[in-house]
Amino acid sequence: MSELLFRDVVRNRHSVRSFLPDPVPADVLREVLQDAQLAPSNCNTQPWQVHIVSGEKRDALSKAILADDEAGRYKLDFSFDLADFDGVYRQRARDQGAAYYQAIGIAREAKEERQTATRLNLSFFGAPHVALLFMPEVGDNVRVAGDLGMYAQTFLLALTAHGLGGIPQTMLGMYADTIREVLDIDPSSKMPFGISFGYPDMNHAANTYRIGKAAIEESVTFHG
Structure with missing residues (x-):
């Protein structure tokens, strides 16, 4: 595979919602993980605890996750509700959802079809692998969560650089207890989200659309 420029990696990365069943070779996966391990962290604490399944x-x-979802059993380590977002943040979330459902041909009023599509999160969108990101509880958790985010972004960019794809999934964090039980993970390790990953199925409608990003003027203020 020809080496990609950094800007190509950043601009080609997108959330993949359909994968080929082919597993990632062990040597390629190890290279991705070695790249991700170079992510920055507060005082080089490297607090991420990554479980590849x-x-x-x-x-x-x-x-197990699908069974708990069907039974309405879920528990988050960290709160998350789109209703907590206001203004432009909520609108961006709505725009993303609308673009996705339009791409896969599900109408706004088709509630059962939307629910089925949402549950694809719990089968990892068909990806052969999922990386579950855990962290220790430290203080108010903000600094450690920030470190975990930097690890996740580095991991996602490394996937793209190796011809792979991934999708961060907050929804997986809603079943943290189930995941800890199945994988025998210590309850003191907390899970904000996971990343399903593998080779993208680029012929699937879910991977044919791209969501726009805000202009830098909406996010950046220059001083001086």
């Missing part, structure tokens, strides 16, 4: 264990985990 594949194969039969991945299938068992998805089955």
Whole structure:
């Protein structure tokens, strides 16, 4: 694979919502993880605890999460509700959702079809692997969560650079207890989100659209 420029990697990265079943070779996955390990963190604490789930264990985990979802059993380590977002932030979320459902041909009023599409999160959108990101609780958790975010972004960019794709999924964090139980993870490790990843199925409608980003003037203020 020819080496990509950094700007190409950044601009080609997008959230992948349909994957080919082919597993990522172990040597390629290790290179991605080595790249991600170089992410910055407060005082070089490197607080991320990453669990890569594949194969039969991945299938068992998805089955357990789907069962808990069906039964209405879920518990978040960290709160998340789109209703808490206001103004432009909520509008951006709505725009993203509308673009996705339009791309896969699901009408706004088709509630059952939308629910089915949402539950694809819990089967990892067909990805052969999922990276579950855990962290220790430290203070108010903001600094550690920021470190975890920098790790995740580096991981996502490394995936793109290796011809792979991924999608960060807050929804997986809603089943943190289930995931800890299935994978025998210490309850003191907290999980904000996971990242499903693999080779993108670029023929799937879910991967044919791109959502726009705000102009830098909306996010950046220059002083001096």
